[in-house]
Amino acid sequence: MNKHYKIGLFGFGTVGQGFYENLKKHPHLPASIEKVCVKRVDLPRIGHELYFTDNPDELIHDPALDIIIELIDDAAAAKKYVHTALQNGKSVISANKKMIGESLEEVDQWHNEFDATFLYEAAVGGGIPIVHAVDGFFRDQEVLKIRGILNGSSNYILTQMQQYQWSFEQALSDAQAQGFAERNPTLDISGIDATYKLSILAYHAFGEVPSLNSFSAESIESVTKEEIKKARAKGRKIKPVATIERLGNEIVCSVRPELVDPNDALYSVDSENNAISVDTVISGKHTSVGKGAGSLPTGSAVLEDLKRLLSGYSYEVSKTKTAVA
Amino acid sequence: MNKHYKIGLFGFGTVGQGFYENLKKHPHLPASIEKVCVKRVDLPRIGHELYFTDNPDELIHDPALDIIIELIDDAAAAKKYVHTALQNGKSVISANKKMIGESLEEVDQWHNEFDATFLYEAAVGGGIPIVHAVDGFFRDQEVLKIRGILNGSSNYILTQMQQYQWSFEQALSDAQAQGFAERNPTLDISGIDATYKLSILAYHAFGEVPSLNSFSAESIESVTKEEIKKARAKGRKIKPVATIERLGNEIVCSVRPELVDPNDALYSVDSENNAISVDTVISGKHTSVGKGAGSLPTGSAVLEDLKRLLSGYSYEVSKTKTAVA
Numbered sequence: 143m144n145k146h147y148k149i150g151l152f153g154f155g156t157v158g159q160g161f162y163e164n165l166k167k168h169p170h171l172p173a174s175i176e177k178v179c180v181k182r183v184d185l186p187r188i189g190h191e192l193y194f195t196d197n198p199d200e201l202i203h204d205p206a207l208d209i210i211i212e213l214i215d216d217a218a219a220a221k222k223y224v225h226t227a228l229q230n231g232k233s234v235i236s237a238n239k240k241m242i243g244e245s246l247e248e249v250d251q252w253h254n255e256f257d258a259t260f261l262y263e264a265a266v267g268g269g270i271p272i273v274h275a276v277d278g279f280f281r282d283q284e285v286l287k288i289r290g291i292l293n294g295s296s297n298y299i300l301t302q303m304q305q306y307q308w309s310f311e312q313a314l315s316d317a318q319a320q321g322f323a324e325r326n327p328t329l330d331i332s333g334i335d336a337t338y339k340l341s342i343l344a345y346h347a348f349g350e351v352p353s354l355n356s357f358s359a360e361s362i363e364s365v366t367k368e369e370i371k372k373a374r375a376k377g378r379k380i381k382p383v384a385t386i387e388r389l390g391n392e393i394v395c396s397v398r399p400e401l402v403d404p405n406d407a408l409y410s411v412d413s414e415n416n417a418i419s420v421d422t423v424i425s426g427k428h429t430s431v432g433k434g435a436g437s438l439p440t441g442s443a444v445l446e447d448l449k450r451l452l453s454g455y456s457y458e459v460s461k462t463k464t465a466v467a
Numbered sequence: 468m469n470k471h472y473k474i475g476l477f478g479f480g481t482v483g484q485g486f487y488e489n490l491k492k493h494p495h496l497p498a499s500i501e502k503v504c505v506k507r508v509d510l511p512r513i514g515h516e517l518y519f520t521d522n523p524d525e526l527i528h529d530p531a532l533d534i535i536i537e538l539i540d541d542a543a544a545a546k547k548y549v550h551t552a553l554q555n556g557k558s559v560i561s562a563n564k565k566m567i568g569e570s571l572e573e574v575d576q577w578h579n580e581f582d583a584t585f586l587y588e589a590a591v592g593g594g595i596p597i598v599h600a601v602d603g604f605f606r607d608q609e610v611l612k613i614r615g616i617l618n619g620s621s622n623y624i625l626t627q628m629q630q631y632q633w634s635f636e637q638a639l640s641d642a643q644a645q646g647f648a649e650r651n652p653t654l655d656i657s658g659i660d661a662t663y664k665l666s667i668l669a670y671h672a673f674g675e676v677p678s679l680n681s682f683s684a685e686s687i688e689s690v691t692k693e694e695i696k697k698a699r700a701k702g703r704k705i706k707p708v709a710t711i712e713r714l715g716n717e718i719v720c721s722v723r724p725e726l727v728d729p730n731d732a733l734y735s736v737d738s739e740n741n742a743i744s745v746d747t748v749i750s751g752k753h754t755s756v757g758k759g760a761g762s763l764p765t766g767s768a769v770l771e772d773l774k775r776l777l778s779g780y781s782y783e784v785s786k787t788k789t790a791v792a
Contacts, residue, residue, distance in 0.1 A: 283594075377702065404734060425761070425767060432752065
């Protein structure tokens with residue numbers, strides 16, 4: 143294959159720049175960024191050699207582009223661009239957990255309806271290579287349960303509370319100052335962000351769109367200094383734990399602060415790190431730990447997807463459905 | 468691609484049978500076992516529909532076979548079969564850590580010399596999907612260090628010593644009775660087995676065959692009841708830790724019993740479980756935990772390799788070298 147692939151990139155924030163930096167380190171890859179769509183083309187940026195535009199149509203309707211990489215915040219706009227690009231026969235890579243987690247029914251249709259491939263490793267666990275692992279290796283092992291720490295901001299806040307005996311409010315402002323929490327941290331601390339990621343993992347693990355009819359989320363906001371102190375005295379930690387499992391026909395999902403002891407794989411997962419444990423029938427429990435966010439880790443997860451795309455890879459979840467149908 | 472791939476299988480022990488059972492669960496895969504080479508064809512076995520032979524030439528020289536899967540104990544024989552099969556243009560999957568770990572110079576030649584693909588996910592970490600991850604994703608992140616528990620027998624013995632205050636000898640006989648240690652456990656408890664696996668990981672992580680000029684292995688045999696008791700009193704555990712890192716031009720490798728505290732990701736890795744932590748420049752530390760051995764986990768790692776092979780995957784380590792040369 144000597145084809146050279148042309149990429150249209152939506153968004154040039156931290157993840158977009160991380161991807162750009164990572165791609166530069168792989169000059170042998172037969173792919174290059176041809177156009178970048180941003181909100182404001184007049185801002186000074188790295189990547190002077192790139193062509194910037196503020197018109198999305200210049201990307202999604204350009205027949206010369208083979209691949210669209212969507213790395214913007216706005217979930218509604220992202221969904222429109224991704225859908226149109228797939229319709230136009232372009233393969234798409236996205237890191238948009240909110241858009242994908244909220245639209246799994248449609249994502250499932252896209253996988254089955256369009257020939258073009260849609261990948262989104264970077265939407266879950268940042269630098270932890272988990273989506274394709276759950277989609278292939280772990281699903282073959284028959285997944286029973288997924289449990290983990292899927293939100294770095296929440297974990298960072300609880301870790302700081304324990305380390306410095308801070309209140310939730312103190313730890314939150316510190317996390318915001320350090321860049322580990324957003325100015326509006328609601329999605330993170332409420333557990334909603336973790337739920338998006340759980341849903342995506344469950345879809346690939348169980349091979350069907352989970353209907354979250356049994357769902358609970360408890361904010362870490364309710365965790366007090368005293369509770370953390372008590373846990374610490376017993377050699378335990380409080381962690382933001384997300385769990386999803388299939389019980390009969392029901393998929394049960396919860397996100398909440400939980401006491402964990404040192405023999406729990408999540409105990410040693412501190413600060414902004416994420417962890418994902420997958421319990422399987424065949425090979426027991428697997429745990430993966432790593433940075434769940436950040437420019438370069440997430441950017442390199444996007445690059446991994448690009449490499450997979452170029453090698454002809456696509457998720458098995460759709461193929462399985464076709465085979466069954 | 469409607470081609471159906473014909474497999475010649477060497478060995479039908481626990482891993483071979485685990486692979487056979489796993490493959491049966493994937494009837495959609497365009498591959499089937501055509502011939503099985505075993506030492507004794509007269510033994511009663513599962514797999515009555517299979518064709519058994521005791522003549523290796525019937526497999527490695529059969530032009531009708533596309534893929535050879537090598538799952539025997541004898542490293543010298545395995546090496547001969549694998550090499551000849553690759554020479555004959557057959558792709559090969561192996562789980563033979565000893566053969567591969569001892570012959571990395573030649574394995575590296577094979578990757579570069581032959582068009583046929585050679586994969587060996589099951590040689591390291593059993594059910595933990597690590598070789599291809601280190602070969603691709605982690606190498607892109609620039610690996611600094613690999614540290615882990617790579618020998619399930621040693622971990623099982625030390626875990627039992629701590630749990631029941633047993634001596635090494637007591638724990639070893641128990642592990643042998645439970646099937647978690649071999650009758651001749653030297654390779655496991657001495658650290659040599661872990662060294663094979665470390666070398667394989669280092670080859671894929673650093674992109675070159677490591678010359679282990681700075682190598683140390685300390686047997687867990689020297690660990691006493693008293694040391695374990697003392698560690699436990701301090702809230703710590705003694706674990707069989709394998710470490711490899713590049714320091715300048717040198718690759719330093721050690722395998723030895725180490726004190727680990729609860730904030731270490733290896734602390735919660737008990738019994739026969741394995742763990743592999745990969746420290747990278749770009750995305751920090753990743754840890755993977757899971758069953759390091761066993762019929763079904765290892766058999767399913769072999770199946771993963773088969774799926775990768777069918778999708779056209781091969782290790783990047785060889786491609787990179789070709790690109791550089």
